[in-house]
Amino acid sequence: MNCTYDLVVIGSGPAGSAAALTAAKAGLSVALLDKSPFPRDKLCGGGVTGRSVRYLNDIFDIAPSDALFLQSTQVRLAFEGRAISEQHTPTPLYMTMRRDFDAALHHQASAAGVQVFAPVRIAEIDLDAVSVTLADGRRLTGAAMIGADGANSAVARALFGRPFNPSQIGFGLEIEMDRALLDDNTTEIDLGAANWGYGWVFPKHDSITLGVGGIHALNPDMKSHFRTYLARHAPKLAETGDFKCKGAFLPFGAYRKVPGRGRILLAGDAAGLVDPITGEGIAWAMKSGQFAGQAVVEALAQGGPDQAMAAYMQRVSFIHREIEAAHRIRTLIYSRPVRPFFPRAVERNPTMSRTYLRLLAGDLDYADLGYKVMFRLMRRLGGSLLYRRAA
Incomplete structure (x- = not known):
């Protein structure tokens, strides 16, 4: 046929x-x-940005609904388990199950x-x-x-x-946890949970998605990063190992x-x-x-x-x-010389975290940043580097 x-x-x-x-x-x-x-399952944190919502409406004529999305307006940026910024974002992040x-x-x-x-x-x-x-x-x-x-x-x-080429792309691990383990709708992104990557805690209506992902070649033991991140948020679950973990390549x-x-x-x-x-x-x-x-x-x-x-x-x-444009900024954030000083730069300059959240929410495109903003970012990171060395 x-x-x-x-x-x-x-x-x-x-x-x-x-x-x-x-x-x-x-x-x-x-x-x-x-x-x-x-429906079918797919490994994905399920964070839907404001940009995604616009495309969803323009292409599919689907508006965000409570049945499909949980809205999160409180975002925590962390680094290796320590909160470096907590902000209320005017544009909500929409959390959904990819299924x-x-x-x-x-x-x-x-x-x-x-x-x-x-x-x-x-x-x-x-x-x-x-x-x-x-x-x-x-x-x-x-x-x-x-x-x-x-x-x-x-x-x-x-x-x-x-x-x-598997060495050039990312790899992620994630689980769905009991919603009772999280008492609010705060979204967390931990920029130190993996090398050239991050960890995420995304609340949903009936569960919490927790995962870790990063460049595959730079994280030979992603399972160890995952266990460490899980232990910070659900120590009993990490100890018992009573969970089903999913893994997939992430071509970012x-x-x-x-x-x-x-x-x-x-x-x-x-x-x-x-x-x-x-x-x-x-x-x-x-x-x-x-x-x-x-x-x-x-x-x-x-x-x-x-x-x-x-x-x-x-x-x-x-x-x-x-x-x-995102590649150039990522190099500033994750490169080995800058990585130890990035958390302090974010803490001392709230504008950096606000810019990140605007990118995450889809209110800002990377092209909107331009070279002036990238220069200011480099200057702030450099200032934090000098501050830490002087200390």
Whole structure:
């Protein structure tokens, strides 16, 4: 059995659902594949920024609701267990379970007329034929294909031999804990819980998500970092070991500068479009999925599906610029000479933590910071360095 579509989308997370929905609304025939049925679980802190909420509304016409989100306006920045800043953020952070969030987006794509194939197992991806052969023998062919199948993307593997170099991306561990262990809705981010990474405590309606993540190559014993962080917040749980821990690669920082080829595009985690500082990937997953869908629509309208990559690059370059700007700031925060002095700099300069929270909330893009702000950040870090040495 061979079915032909204008677009085949592999992966129905935020990026894939956004791509499929965008293309279907423009009148394309779309096949949307995923290895899992929905709802399904996914390792993710579940923090949804203000930027994500805007994209959620613009792309999926979904407004934040109490049923899907818990709003958190109290944020604690910590370093190796010590609070260095506690602030009330005017723009709330929205906390959700990815099981529910992704299912809502997947439903919107399905309702738009996308033909869903889930759960399915892919036996072969033929990039030249722009086709996918399923384990049951069915063959789906498209004029174009979008790989939105996560950090371990099969489409990226078909394009480049492997999805990513594991030493260049991140790795995270997390658990869901009893909501009774947290008596308020404070969100915590501990910038010293892992090397070139952080720990997180994200409250939800019925649970608490606690995790640690960082650059994989710089954290050979991430389990040790996780146990240390867990012991600070739930010592009895850490002692008994009565929990189920999930682990996954997190492609923050190692993005694909050319995310695809011709009529084959990559979006979301498959393209490495994750914030190198905050680790947030939902916003850029949705936006890159929308960009990819729009690029295919434009290319097919002009009669040349091989032009999809060029159309996509014109759009996705905005996200690439943001990642590059974040890279420069991340080096200031996490580099070995600065790391011991960063907590003191944050404590002495509340503006630094407010800027971080504005980035986290999505009120500020990295491009908005500009070189003047980066210079001030360097000066403050340098001042703190001199202060500590003098002491």
